[in-house]
Amino acid sequence: MSQPSQAPAPLLQVSDLKRYFDVKNSLLSGKSGHLRAVDGVTFNVTAGETLGLVGESGCGKSTLGRVVSRLLPATDGEILFEGRDIIDIDRKALLALRADIQSVFQDPSASLNPRMTAFNLIAEPLVIQKIGTRASRRDKVLDLLETVGLRREFADRYPHEFSGGQRQRIGIARALALDPKLLILDEPVSALDVSIQAQIINLLEDLQKRLDLTYLFISHDLSVVQHVADRVAVMYMGQIVELADNEAFYANPQHPYSIALLSALPLPDPTIARKRILLEGDLPDPANLPQGCRFQSRCAHVTDRCRVGPEPEMQEISPGHIARCHNLADIHAPIEQKQTA
Amino acid sequence: MDTLMHAPKTAAKNANAPLLEVSNLSTEFATYAGTLSAVDGVSLSLQPGEVFGIVGESGSGKSVTALSIMGLIKKPGRVTGGTVRFKDEANLLDKTPAEMRKIRGGQISMIFQEPMTSLNPVFRIGWQIAEVLQIHREMTRTEAWERAIHLLDRVGIASPAKRAREFPHQLSGGMRQRVMIAMAMACAPSLLFADEPTTALDVTVQAQILDLMVQLKEEDGAAVMLITHDMGVIAEMAQKVAVMYAGVVMEEATVEELFDSPLHPYTQGLLDSIPRKKSRGQSLKAIPGIVPNLLHLPTGCRFRDRCAAAHSACALADPPLQTMPNSTRKVRCWLHHPEPPK
Numbered sequence: 001m002s003q004p005s006q007a008p009a010p011l012l013q014v015s016d017l018k019r020y021f022d023v024k025n026s027l028l029s030g031k032s033g034h035l036r037a038v039d040g041v042t043f044n045v046t047a048g049e050t051l052g053l054v055g056e057s058g059c060g061k062s063t064l065g066r067v068v069s070r071l072l073p074a075t076d077g078e079i080l081f082e083g084r085d086i087i088d089i090d091r092k093a094l095l096a097l098r099a100d101i102q103s104v105f106q107d108p109s110a111s112l113n114p115r116m117t118a119f120n121l122i123a124e125p126l127v128i129q130k131i132g133t134r135a136s137r138r139d140k141v142l143d144l145l146e147t148v149g150l151r152r153e154f155a156d157r158y159p160h161e162f163s164g165g166q167r168q169r170i171g172i173a174r175a176l177a178l179d180p181k182l183l184i185l186d187e188p189v190s191a192l193d194v195s196i197q198a199q200i201i202n203l204l205e206d207l208q209k210r211l212d213l214t215y216l217f218i219s220h221d222l223s224v225v226q227h228v229a230d231r232v233a234v235m236y237m238g239q240i241v242e243l244a245d246n247e248a249f250y251a252n253p254q255h256p257y258s259i260a261l262l263s264a265l266p267l268p269d270p271t272i273a274r275k276r277i278l279l280e281g282d283l284p285d286p287a288n289l290p291q292g293c294r295f296q297s298r299c300a301h302v303t304d305r306c307r308v309g310p311e312p313e314m315q316e317i318s319p320g321h322i323a324r325c326h327n328l329a330d331i332h333a334p335i336e337q338k339q340t341a
Numbered sequence: 342m343d344t345l346m347h348a349p350k351t352a353a354k355n356a357n358a359p360l361l362e363v364s365n366l367s368t369e370f371a372t373y374a375g376t377l378s379a380v381d382g383v384s385l386s387l388q389p390g391e392v393f394g395i396v397g398e399s400g401s402g403k404s405v406t407a408l409s410i411m412g413l414i415k416k417p418g419r420v421t422g423g424t425v426r427f428k429d430e431a432n433l434l435d436k437t438p439a440e441m442r443k444i445r446g447g448q449i450s451m452i453f454q455e456p457m458t459s460l461n462p463v464f465r466i467g468w469q470i471a472e473v474l475q476i477h478r479e480m481t482r483t484e485a486w487e488r489a490i491h492l493l494d495r496v497g498i499a500s501p502a503k504r505a506r507e508f509p510h511q512l513s514g515g516m517r518q519r520v521m522i523a524m525a526m527a528c529a530p531s532l533l534f535a536d537e538p539t540t541a542l543d544v545t546v547q548a549q550i551l552d553l554m555v556q557l558k559e560e561d562g563a564a565v566m567l568i569t570h571d572m573g574v575i576a577e578m579a580q581k582v583a584v585m586y587a588g589v590v591m592e593e594a595t596v597e598e599l600f601d602s603p604l605h606p607y608t609q610g611l612l613d614s615i616p617r618k619k620s621r622g623q624s625l626k627a628i629p630g631i632v633p634n635l636l637h638l639p640t641g642c643r644f645r646d647r648c649a650a651a652h653s654a655c656a657l658a659d660p661p662l663q664t665m666p667n668s669t670r671k672v673r674c675w676l677h678h679p680e681p682p683k
Contacts, residue, residue, distance in 0.1 A: 198614035198627035227616030264548035266573030
């Protein structure tokens with residue numbers, strides 16, 4: 001974990017990053033606006049750590065992952081990778097960057113070309129980057145298959161011949177082919193059954209240690225993130241609303257949205273009785289956000305200050321623990337109670 | 342072996358007979374590669390008002406079990422055996438499709454995972470609810486429409502009279518699932534099948550829907566068969582649980598027994614694979630290997646290839662689902678059988 005005093009420069013520094021999408025509201029009115037999928041996001045990722053990025057569908061977490069890996073251009077803001085700006089770079093520099101930042105996606109059957117063999121899928125990044133000879137690439141691919149726990153004989157099989165867990169292993173091998181420093185893991189285990197999910201989580205943790213990898217782990221699953229992440233960032237409607245060390249976040253969540261998320265999580269223990277905080281209402285329209293705090297329509301602690309602008313700023317609760325809320329002093333998380341049987 | 346597979350009649354000594362009693366249900370699917378048993382002799386019984394959870398991974402047969410009970414198996418699938426006793430009906434499997442249609446939506450109803458595919462996109466949601474009432478309660482159009490608005494209100498949809506006139510695409514995922522629940526509860530069924538009812542929903546919306554289901558179940562006294570892969574949802578909702586694997590029930594117990602002391606190595610493996618607070622910094626205890634192909638099940642126990650506790654008996658014969666002494670728990674494993682084969 002990072003030591004704030006004399007820490008090395010973060011591997012990834014994201015400041016005030018924005019990504020807007022244009023939307024047409026209606027054919028008749030002709031009005032158009034912006035959907036602010038990522039709206040002023042700032043965070044660092046230190047080399048070797050896992051930053052968990054959690055949030056519900058539509059909060060912008062996948063868009064953020066895509067902008068950081070330069071699969072989508074940013075609208076505004078700054079991304080530094082190893083201290084270098086990676087937004088304003090030419091094609092050649094971008095190609096070189098691809099070797100350092102790679103992604104693994106949720107659905108391995110959708111992200112692997114069904115007409116390519118496992119061998120060609122894993123070799124493709126090496127071919128594109130013109131790395132090695134045919135023979136050296138062959139050795140590398142076969143080694144990668146073993147690294148992710150597949151047998152070398154599987155190289156000539158097609159994606160449909162693999163199970164879901166094995167396909168995700170191929171997706172990971174492909175992401176590792178260029179010896180990246182940072183992996184963007186976008187819901188890497190969400191499509192898998194729980195027994196297979198555990199295998200892939202173990203593989204990812206093992207690879208991180210062996211290959212000195214840094215992970216941005218995007219997930220909707222708070223239990224998985226609790227297991228894998230060193231620090232946790234919670235996103236809501238395009239913004240990070242809370243960022244903290246794993247222990248601090250799960251033991252002492254501060255933002256009312258984080259508290260509600262954690263209280264809604266069904267725990268695999270029938271003896272725990274909890275007071276669930278039910279969020280009222282649905283998400284606001286992201287193309288037409290309310291004035292003031294974005295969470296006001298669903299927040300149990302809403303005050304007049306939240307309804308009139310400006311939006312709450314990030315506040316520091318303790319070193320490394322920040323949250324975006326006006327009323328932090330008045331909000332306390334409910335405590336889990338073990339039933340006395 | 343047959344006698345062991347039937348549910349014990351201890352529950353029947355109580356005044357309340359089971360609401361639903363499934364015995365030896367089997368369903369096969371014909372494929373080009375051969376016939377596979379998706380459900381292979383499943384026996385379950387549900388008390389009135391109970392929440393009975395079926396938990397299992399993809400391909401374990403949990404959804405096919407529910408569809409078989411409801412008479413919704415289509416070709417190339419076929420229910421090949423068993424009986425389904427429901428209330429006074431001796432066997433639902435003997436009913437004609439027309440008779441089953443009278444029961445489904447009335448006394449038995451269901452909610453599925455993806456409300457977008459179960460709602461008709463070209464009809465207003467109010468009419469889709471009203472249709473159920475016109476068919477099963479013989480209400481007039483006007484009566485049924487009024488009642489549909491009342492039901493939408495009951496499942497927590499704001500301005501129900503306005504919402505009733507909307508189409509499914511105008512609603513959020515959580516609201517669509519509320520509409521499905523309103524439709525399922527329209528005729529106050531005594532049995533509700535909920536097949537992964539919250540899997541497609543975000544965790545905060547899932548909490549709302551689970552709460553709503555508990556509230557309506559308690560008001561109407563319906564029994565719920567809750568099918569899910571999520572052990573957390575099972576722990577919060579169910580009273581009894583059956584763990585399915587490759588078409589059979591591996592273990593059946595009360596929810597407290599199951600989470601406190603799982604007997605079957607598969608159940609233990611499932612619970613150990615879940616990331617928890619305690620597991621941080623350690624590897625998860627994953628179950629090695631993958632779910633077997635139902636066309637090529639191993640001989641003997643079907644979990645044997647992945648089981649850490651497998652021994653010689655496991656290859657010799659398929660263990661029966663056996664009731665544990667002095668208990669209502671059942672487990673399908675030679676480790677807990679008094680006379681494993683030698």
